[in-house]
Amino acid sequence: MTRGLQDLIMSPHPVPRPGVLAIDPYVPGKSAAPGVAKVHKLSSNETPLGPSPQAVEAARAATGHLERYPDGAATRLREAIAAKYGLDPGRVVCGAGSDELLSLLAYAYLGPGDEGIFTAHGFLVYRIAILAAGGAPVVADERDLTADVDAILDKVTSRTKIVFLANPNNPTGTYLPFEEIKRLHAGLPPHVLLVLDAAYAEYVRRNDYAAGLELVATSDNVVMTRTFSKIYGLASLRLGWMVGPAHVVDAVNRIRGPFNVSGPGIAAGVAAITDDAHLAAAVAHNEEWLPWLAREIAALGLKVTPSVANFVLVHFPDAPGRTARDADAFLTRRGLVLRQVGAYGLPNAMRLTVGDAEANRLVVEALGDFVNEAVHA
Numbered sequence: 467m468t469r470g471l472q473d474l475i476m477s478p479h480p481v482p483r484p485g486v487l488a489i490d491p492y493v494p495g496k497s498a499a500p501g502v503a504k505v506h507k508l509s510s511n512e513t514p515l516g517p518s519p520q521a522v523e524a525a526r527a528a529t530g531h532l533e534r535y536p537d538g539a540a541t542r543l544r545e546a547i548a549a550k551y552g553l554d555p556g557r558v559v560c561g562a563g564s565d566e567l568l569s570l571l572a573y574a575y576l577g578p579g580d581e582g583i584f585t586a587h588g589f590l591v592y593r594i595a596i597l598a599a600g601g602a603p604v605v606a607d608e609r610d611l612t613a614d615v616d617a618i619l620d621k622v623t624s625r626t627k628i629v630f631l632a633n634p635n636n637p638t639g640t641y642l643p644f645e646e647i648k649r650l651h652a653g654l655p656p657h658v659l660l661v662l663d664a665a666y667a668e669y670v671r672r673n674d675y676a677a678g679l680e681l682v683a684t685s686d687n688v689v690m691t692r693t694f695s696k697i698y699g700l701a702s703l704r705l706g707w708m709v710g711p712a713h714v715v716d717a718v719n720r721i722r723g724p725f726n727v728s729g730p731g732i733a734a735g736v737a738a739i740t741d742d743a744h745l746a747a748a749v750a751h752n753e754e755w756l757p758w759l760a761r762e763i764a765a766l767g768l769k770v771t772p773s774v775a776n777f778v779l780v781h782f783p784d785a786p787g788r789t790a791r792d793a794d795a796f797l798t799r800r801g802l803v804l805r806q807v808g809a810y811g812l813p814n815a816m817r818l819t820v821g822d823a824e825a826n827r828l829v830v831e832a833l834g835d836f837v838n839e840a841v842h843a
């Protein structure tokens with residue numbers, strides 16, 4: 467090595483830029499229960515109905531030419547989404563899951579010194595995306611495990627560039643009525659991008675809820691993200707989409723990978739979004755079992771946060787042998803895999819995805835046994 471190069475050495479190996487090593491890697495929901503014959507995975511908010519058979523068939527048919535690049539603009543899928551929601555396809559961007567789009571939005575709008583806001587028990591990917599983009603995460607308090615518009619607005623500074631809000635939120639299942647979303651938007655400076663993450667929108671059955679399309683259509687700083695991973699049952703294909711103002715769409719299209727959505731993904735997405743009967747069945751299933759689970763679990767004496775999504779947050783006592791960790795071990799031994807949510811600031815709760823009838827009944831039975839065993843221990 468020449469002397470000139472020696473002088474240039476700053477560290478013995480390449481060092482990521484500030485922020486990267488501050489990221490706690492995302493830990494997905496468990497999927498295994500060692501030694502148990504039948505496992506019910508209720509840890510990632512996946513649908514118990516699976517995808518539309520038409521989507522499966524479309525994906526399979528699209529494997530005929532895997533040597534060919536897909537349409538980088540995902541035109542057919544954007545058109546199908548736009549037709550369903552009455553949108554301009556030019557305002558839609560598809561992604562490898564909505565996670566990718568959340569990251570791309572952070573990359574496009576945050577730089578060193580910029581701040582991104584999310585709420586105390588908000589979806590973990592926001593923190594990761596903000597730090598990865600070089601920005602600073604800013605956490606707004608919640609009230610009753612629900613986003614609080616005033617607390618978010620209180621956190622806005624001249625450095626704020628983006629606000630991420632999951633509505634409904636994961637892992638709490640709580641939501642803000644559209645009036646509150648509009649109040650949040652009205653209180654933000656026009657240069658701040660408001661990202662409404664509506665991953666669970668299809669499940670919500672409340673008159674005062676709106677996913678955000680109207681706000682996207684009438685403003686210059688609002689984006690809505692959606693996913694095919696939850697009610698459409700296509701999590702494995704990695705498929706999401708966003709709609710936003712033309713200037714935001716332009717920015718995201720400049721930085722996304724040129725072929726970020728696969729051919730089978732595009733084909734399956736088109737088939738899924740046009741299968742209204744399958745969607746209706748998934749909604750009906752949730753409408754039946756979400757209240758049932760909430761009621762039955764509450765009847766066992768465990769606190770359940772009211773949810774409008776396809777999962778419930780169950781709270782456990784802070785007493786030895788009765789904690790969320792103890793419950794997790796107990797349920798896992800029976801093949802019932804839920805999600806611990808300590809990383810969300812909820813160390814004594816677990817998130818339970820609405821499963822099929824068998825899984826739901828088994829969970830309630832097992833939680834009943836857990837509560838009784840703990841009481842008699």
Ligand SMILES: Cc1ncc(COP(=O)(O)O)c(C=O)c1O
Pocket residue numbers: 510511562563564565566589632634635636663665692693694695701704705706
């Ligand atoms: C609130 C929320 N947003 C986004 C996602 C990401 O979904 P995907 O990347 O699979 O589209 C999830 C998945 O857990 C979620 O809960």
